[in-house]
Amino acid sequence: MVSRVIAIDGPAASGKSSVASRVADYFGIPYISTGSMYRAIAYVASGEGVDCGNASAELLKPVLSKLQMSYVATANGMQLCVNGKFPTSELRSEKVAALTSVIAAIPEVRIWLSVKQRELAGAGWIVMEGRDIGSEIFPDAAMKFYLTASPWVRAKRRMAQKGETVSGATLEEVAEAISARDRQDSQRKVSPLKIADGATVIDSSDFELDETVGVFIKLISRHRCEYRVPYADTDQMGVVYYANYLEYFERGRTEMLRSVGFSYRDMEKMGVFMPVAEATCHYYAPARYDDLLTIHSWIISARGARMVIGSEIYCGDKLLVKGSVTLGCIDGSRKLVRLPENLIKACSIYLEREEK
Numbered sequence: 001m002v003s004r005v006i007a008i009d010g011p012a013a014s015g016k017s018s019v020a021s022r023v024a025d026y027f028g029i030p031y032i033s034t035g036s037m038y039r040a041i042a043y044v045a046s047g048e049g050v051d052c053g054n055a056s057a058e059l060l061k062p063v064l065s066k067l068q069m070s071y072v073a074t075a076n077g078m079q080l081c082v083n084g085k086f087p088t089s090e091l092r093s094e095k096v097a098a099l100t101s102v103i104a105a106i107p108e109v110r111i112w113l114s115v116k117q118r119e120l121a122g123a124g125w126i127v128m129e130g131r132d133i134g135s136e137i138f139p140d141a142a143m144k145f146y147l148t149a150s151p152w153v154r155a156k157r158r159m160a161q162k163g164e165t166v167s168g169a170t171l172e173e174v175a176e177a178i179s180a181r182d183r184q185d186s187q188r189k190v191s192p193l194k195i196a197d198g199a200t201v202i203d204s205s206d207f208e209l210d211e212t213v214g215v216f217i218k219l220i221s222r223h224r225c226e227y228r229v230p231y232a233d234t235d236q237m238g239v240v241y242y243a244n245y246l247e248y249f250e251r252g253r254t255e256m257l258r259s260v261g262f263s264y265r266d267m268e269k270m271g272v273f274m275p276v277a278e279a280t281c282h283y284y285a286p287a288r289y290d291d292l293l294t295i296h297s298w299i300i301s302a303r304g305a306r307m308v309i310g311s312e313i314y315c316g317d318k319l320l321v322k323g324s325v326t327l328g329c330i331d332g333s334r335k336l337v338r339l340p341e342n343l344i345k346a347c348s349i350y351l352e353r354e355e356k
């Protein structure tokens with residue numbers, strides 16, 4: 001099955017939780033904080049006498065064997081339920097934060113949680129945030145991000161949160177504690193904090209939260225694929241023949257559908273075909289042989305038997321062409337039929353939202 005996980009990893013206090021929950025809200029999909037799952041184990045273990053000095057796999061084994069942990073859908077979104085309760089501020093104390101970093105380095109704890117985290121990703125889209133989501137838990141995640149910011153900026157943000165820092169601590173001390181936590185998380189042997197292969201790195205040091213969320217939404221809601229212009233696509237003037245742009249739109253749409261698990265062959269098996277009924281193309285600038293183009297695709301609408309797909313083609317930052325393609329959904333006898341529900345659901349992340 002194709003992964004519909006949006007993985008957001010990054011160091012402590014980089015703003016992952018705030019960004020991930022806002023992004024998930026925007027797309028109307030669940031959000032999971034895996035850091036809270038680690039914190040919950042530390043919180044329960046701490047109640048059973050485990051501390052930073054004695055934390056070990058042996059001591060944690062009995063804790064894990066009777067620990068009930070799940071995410072429950074509530075009116076306030078997905079909430080972490082631990083032994084029948086919904087702990088929140090308890091997970092953010094300095095004591096729990098320090099023990100969490102220690103127990104997160106214990107392989108048995110990571111294995112126990114990795115099973116739970118993989119179970120949480122069902123067939124729908126989900127945002128999951130942590131340290132190793134794109135690298136270890138879902139190396140095949142549909143989209144991977146690494147969100148970071150300078151230790152100084154992160155210290156400022158952490159100080160604005162309640163509970164996490166020792167009262168009276170200075171900005172320098174908090175920044176140093178954050179750098180120490182980074183070292184611990186990135187130098188541990190099991191699942192160290194690192195940038196996953198294929199992840200987009202976003203440094204939010206100079207951004208307000210709204211701006212960072214905006215960057216994520218833009219990156220998630222448009223499918224992108226690259227295309228290097230071959231000589232054969234150019235005309236006697238040395239530029240891309242205009243009709244090829246429509247083919248590039250096709251390429252973008254095919255890749256977009258493929259990214260959510262639908263190939264034309266799959267659709268054929270489902271008994272549906274989606275031929276082009278109409279296409280528009282506004283030409284702004286030429287592309288040339290060997291240019292590396294980025295094809296952006298998104299869904300303008302998907303209703304009844306019609307899907308309208310928007311396309312923009314860029315060379316670097318320069319917009320070359322913009323257009324749309326309307327597809328009609330037909331069955332084997334060429335009768336218009338409703339778009340398959342599972343196709344609309346799978347593509348939901350690319351469906352243009354009103355507030356954009």
Ligand code: DC
Pocket residue numbers: 012013034035036038039100101104129130131132133181185
């Ligand atoms: O994201 P956070 O600050 O709530 O994470 C708390 C701790 O858990 C932090 O020390 C890193 C660790 N962690 C981890 O090792 N792997 C994850 N996937 C998530 C968090």
